[in-house]
Amino acid sequence: MLKAETGSGETEAAPWRFATLLAAGEVDALYFAVPTRAAAQHLLRRVHAALLRMFDPAPEAILAVPGQLLSGEAAGRPLPGFAGLWDDTTTRPARWAAEHVARCLTAQVAVGTVDRLALGGLRVKYGHLRGSARSRALVVIDEVHASDACMTEVQLAMVRSHLALGGHAMLMSATLGWQRGASG
Numbered sequence: 001m002l003k004a005e006t007g008s009g010e011t012e013a014a015p016w017r018f019a020t021l022l023a024a025g026e027v028d029a030l031y032f033a034v035p036t037r038a039a040a041q042h043l044l045r046r047v048h049a050a051l052l053r054m055f056d057p058a059p060e061a062i063l064a065v066p067g068q069l070l071s072g073e074a075a076g077r078p079l080p081g082f083a084g085l086w087d088d089t090t091t092r093p094a095r096w097a098a099e100h101v102a103r104c105l106t107a108q109v110a111v112g113t114v115d116r117l118a119l120g121g122l123r124v125k126y127g128h129l130r131g132s133a134r135s136r137a138l139v140v141i142d143e144v145h146a147s148d149a150c151m152t153e154v155q156l157a158m159v160r161s162h163l164a165l166g167g168h169a170m171l172m173s174a175t176l177g178w179q180r181g182a183s184g
Contacts, residue, residue, distance in 0.1 A: 010172050011043065014140040015050040017170060018109075021138055027168055029137035031105060033114040037065050039143070044111045048072050051109060060094040064104035064112025071098045105133040114141060118154055135165040142172045 018030040032047055034040050044063045051058040060072035069076030069084045071094050076084035082100040097107035104110050105117075106129070117139065139162055141155060159169045 010174065011046055011142065012050050014138070014142075014170055014172070015047060015054060017140075018138045019054050021168055027136055027138045028108065029134070030109045030140065031064070031117060031134055031137050032109075032111045032140045032142065033117045034111075034142045035114060037068075037113060040065055040112050041068070041070075043142075044070060047109065047111050059108045060092045061109040061111055062094050062098040062104060062107045064098075064101075064107070064110040064116050066101040069098050071095045102129060105129070114151075114155065117141075118158060134162065135167055137162075138168045138170060140170045140172065144171045144173045 014032060015030070018027065021027040032043060034043055040063060044061055048058075048061045051061060060074075062072075063070035067078075069078060069086075071086075071092060074086050074088050074090065074092075074095070076086045076095065076098065078099070079085055082103075084095065084099040086095060094107045094109070097103045097105075097110070101116075102125070104112060117134070139159070141159070144152070144155065155171075159171070162169055
């Protein structure tokens with residue numbers, strides 16, 4: 001659990017943790033989960049900028065939000081057959097994952113909503129793909145304080161399951177009270 005004041009750089013701590021775990025062979029991927037689509041869109045730019053500073057070549061972070069084809073700084077348009085037409089001519093592996101919502105969790109670095117992550121633990125279409133794709137990932141859930149009691153229990157169950165599979169997790173909050181943080 002990382003608790004820090006707003007603006008103190010806790011968001012940038014997650015890519016650094018990812019880089020450390022990746023170098024040690026502990027993880028292969030990063031999924032950054034936030035409560036809303038708007039927050040994910042904003043966060044994608046910050047995560048992508050951090051990756052560009054830390055890696056050469058840098059993995060391209062995708063936006064794991066249905067109907068949005070964003071990968072790094074590139075935007076795409078959906079085509080039939082779960083393909084995409086990108087606004088540049090660069091071929092990047094992350095873009096395959098960005099082209100369909102069921103594939104988004106297979107990207108090396110994805111920024112999306114908590115519900116995308118939760119679908120990996122449910123008996124839904126492509127649930128097994130989502131869950132297994134994240135098994136060797138650092139899963140970061142930001143703004144855990146924004147969840148109600150029910151969603152908090154769902155998130156805790158997801159994290160416990162993820163850790164049992166050998167994954168790594170990081171829960172972040174700028175306003176989480178000590179009592180709640182100490183009990184989880």
